Amino acid sequence: MDRRTSLRWMLAAAASLPLGDARFSPAHAAAGKSAVPYGADPGLLEIYHPGDLWPLTFTPAQRAQAALLCDAIIPADATSPSASAVGVVDFIDEWISAPYPRQQEDRKLVLEGFAWFEAEASRRYSKPAAALSTEQRHAICDDICYLPKAKAEFAEAAKFFARFRDLTAGGFYTTPQGRKDLQYVGNVPLKQFDGPPREVLEKVGLA
């Protein structure tokens, strides 16, 4: 079997996970619920958590893999915690489990990507992905982190990585910790709106 065929085979196996199958849902989350859309008139004032609306997908192994990749993309630093520390894995699980066309495309991409990463870890280092050293994980990521420069054999994996990075960033920067990391200071009522401070205008050459 050539590499391309073996990859397809692996990916097909991963993609065959049925949407919303309770076997792949954590026990606490919406077990037994089928994945139905929230409808055109959902409760806007409720606070929602992953798993509230539709069953989640990740197996424990997939959760672990998601966490490693999320944190390769957004690690903890002096300013803010890592992506996995603020619930981004749960968010991505919620996302790929959602019954909408865009999310179902991402589901395929993400689960196939995980399978590819596992196969690649095995091929390069004869190890499960979870057992890779940081350097080894980065060596794989370096090959797939930028589609325009990725070798042809890594093109599909690079598409997966680009989308996984967007999902990770989307999850992270919409948390209070992510907003703080960007030094976002809005959404607080003000008596008046003063416009930009002088130092801002000076920096942009408009003072």
Add this chain to the structure above:
Amino acid sequence: MAMVTAETAARGKYDVIVVGSGAGGGQTAYTLSMNGASVLMLEAGRRYDPERETAMFQTPEMAPLRATSTPEKPFGFYDATVDGGWQVPGEPYTQASTEKSRRFEWWRARMLGGRTNHWGRIALRNGPYDFKPYSRDGLGFDWPISYEDMAPYYDKVEMLVGIYGANDGLENTPNSPDGCLLPPPKPIVSDLLVQKHTAKLGFPTVACHRAVLTAPLDWKNAPAKLHPGNAVAQDILARDMRKRSPCFWATPCGHGCSIRANYQSTTVHLPPALETGKLDIVTDAMVAEVVLAKDGRASGVRFVDKHTGASREARARVVVLAASACETARILLNSKSAQFPQGLANSSGKVGRYIMDTVGSDLDGQIPLLENLPPHNEEGASGLHMYVPWWGYRMQKAHKLAFPRGYHIEFTGGRRMPGFGTAGGLEWLSGGSYGAKFKEDARRYYGSFLGFSGRGEMIPNEQSFCEIDPQVKDKWGIPVLRFHWQWSEHEIRQARHMQKTFADLIESMGGRVKGQAQTTGDGAIHAGGNIIHEVGGTLMGSDPAKSVLNKWCRAWDVNNLFVTDGAPFPSNADKNPTLTIMANAWRVADHILERMQRKEL
């Protein structure tokens, strides 16, 4: 609130039935009820209470999918619109063509307040040219009225609703008299940067006009100006104006506004109208047709009570349709009788004809000058503080441009509430970074983007219309609309010009265009219906053979049937239609009141 059941509505005796509760229906019901007429408003969607239901301070992590859009919530989870979008379950519409460019995507909002729950609050006056476009360039149609006819009503609506803006004295961009406008919010840094660079390229950036209270309304003086000699109306309005809070410079307008600082029909028009005791509202009441009396006048409407599925009739001396342009056309086309086999008010054959949207085209850029700015609050009034009004009237007059009508530029920048896409798709700048470098890149580029949107005038054409689909019915048994659509060269060339202008602007600021400016107009222009500025379909005119309505928006064929949404518009200027819908509705409602007083109705 005088919210009534379908049963009560069907038993009632009213002066006027108003179909629809958005900008047109809201203004019509307001003007009529404040002047003593009894009004029944029918809304096809559910009751909606913005003070109780608005998710004002909710942030993305509290919502499913970080509040991103889905087919059910096309503008994101927290958009105030419920039961609305380009698809409404059980209420389909069809397309005459399978070609993508010939489709019209029909946006609806089945809820109290209609589309006023989703809009940018951009409230621009049409200028004098916009009422006489045919006279100016020989294309499309003139309005049977002039700017001078509409101006007093623009004044009134601005005072009632609360519109911020400034008077810049620019060509075909009218000033408002003193006392009409609220002060514009201070520009944010990207506004000033755009202003500097548009000036270099020879066009202006000025304060936008939006329906947001930047200061309290003038509750001491405005009521007397709006309702002279009507002490009851003045008192109701003064009290209601005091209940509206000015903007507190936080939360997105699109979530709705429970403090009533911005305009939705439900925060501005309906509360005082209900306070008069003259307005009854029935929700979940889907109007199917206008019912004719034996003498050829409209006797009322037949509607479906969505709670029971039962068909009912409501009666009044006057019927006003404000159901949204295409829905109004649909109701008329479905109002068939022996006397009017082609639908009501359709002896000209023009009902459903000349539907229009706005030409839309967008381009984003990244501006290095705006990177790594010191943190500061840039939310302001949540929407546009400034915009670029159309600057090319003289060039067009001199035939120096390849398209005849104008567009304005809306642009968005600033350190906004981070959303799902804030640090997404950064590869084109970051070279695919991940890890610590990615976090630095996200900080660096946050707030450094500017998005430009052109919003331009479409000229009505023979290929863009709606008709009744001969087969398909909605879940209420009402025949649905089938759409025909085509942009003409005028719009496609205009969209191409937008792309070039935006690319020039971005590059002038030292920025980089995201993706590529579209050099073919086909690639640049949004699909029909996407901008949700649907107007036309029952045009007003001066010739009964060529138009559906007279200059008072009364059906030529039916003495007591009026239209006050966007359907009567003979043209669709680049100025967003909502303010003109409201001004025109007030004008028509005044006319109805006068005719009722003269016992003509």
